[in-house]
Amino acid sequence: EDQVTQSPEALRLQEGESSSLNCSYTVSGLRGLFWYRQDPGKGPEFLFTLYSAGEEKEKERLKATLTKKESFLHITAPKPEDSATYLCAVQAGGSQGNLIFGKGTKLSVKP
Amino acid sequence: DSGVTQTPKHLITATGQRVTLRCSPRSGDLSVYWYQQSLDQGLQFLIQYYNGEERAKGNILERFSAQQFPDLHSELNLSSLELGDSALYFCASSEGQGRGYTFGSGTRLTVV
Numbered sequence: 001e002d003q004v005t006q007s008p009e010a011l012r013l014q015e016g017e018s019s020s021l022n023c024s025y026t027v028s029g030l031r032g033l034f035w036y037r038q039d040p041g042k043g044p045e046f047l048f049t050l051y052s053a054g055e056e057k058e059k060e061r062l063k064a065t066l067t068k069k070e071s072f073l074h075i076t077a078p079k080p081e082d083s084a085t086y087l088c089a090v091q092a093g094g095s096q097g098n099l100i101f102g103k104g105t106k107l108s109v110k111p
Numbered sequence: 112d113s114g115v116t117q118t119p120k121h122l123i124t125a126t127g128q129r130v131t132l133r134c135s136p137r138s139g140d141l142s143v144y145w146y147q148q149s150l151d152q153g154l155q156f157l158i159q160y161y162n163g164e165e166r167a168k169g170n171i172l173e174r175f176s177a178q179q180f181p182d183l184h185s186e187l188n189l190s191s192l193e194l195g196d197s198a199l200y201f202c203a204s205s206e207g208q209g210r211g212y213t214f215g216s217g218t219r220l221t222v223v
Contacts, residue, residue, distance in 0.1 A: 043214035096167040103153040
């Protein structure tokens with residue numbers, strides 16, 4: 001069964017304290033791994049898509065990496081505005097495009 | 112504004128009732144996906160339409176149905192509502208398969 005597990009469930013950081021979020025996945029034929037950011041009461045906002053092991057993508061203080069079994073979202077010198085829930089999702093090889101989401105990591109960055 | 116429009120934003124209704132949620136995809140996007148998000152389950156895929164045709168079904172209850180119209184907007188119909196159907200319902204759209212997609216801001220459904 002295709003599944004996505006994110007850890008930790010919640011993470012509290014001080015402003016400037018770098019850390020990483022983990023996304024482990026089991027999927028038959030990975031077509032893509034996606035990272036989204038979700039603020040309370042709002043829709044998920046697209047961050048990155050990774051397609052193959054070894055691929056990396058960056059956007060401001062965020063960097064996503066991919067291996068054959070997991071993905072990491074590295075947050076460098078976070079700011080309070082980075083506080084949100086970060087969602088990881090995979091698209092399986094046999095799917096029509098639907099994504100399988102993890103339950104997310106809730107990040108809080110304190111000033 | 113993501114370009115995906117969902118209405119209404121909030122809906123409060125009683126058990127046993129029926130409601131319709133509406134989604135207008137981004138201009139040019141042919142695929143529409145519906146997701147349910149509850150506190151303990153996370154985002155769960157319900158159903159996908161592509162250019163008016165149903166393409167995939169996820170964990171969608173028989174009491175729920177959807178359709179996509181010729182102008183590509185989609186509606187999700189929820190009937191015989193139960194307390195457990197209270198959740199955020201999101202619509203997302205994409206150009207096609209194999210790409211990330213854009214979510215709307217959701218409809219918060221409360222069943223009382």
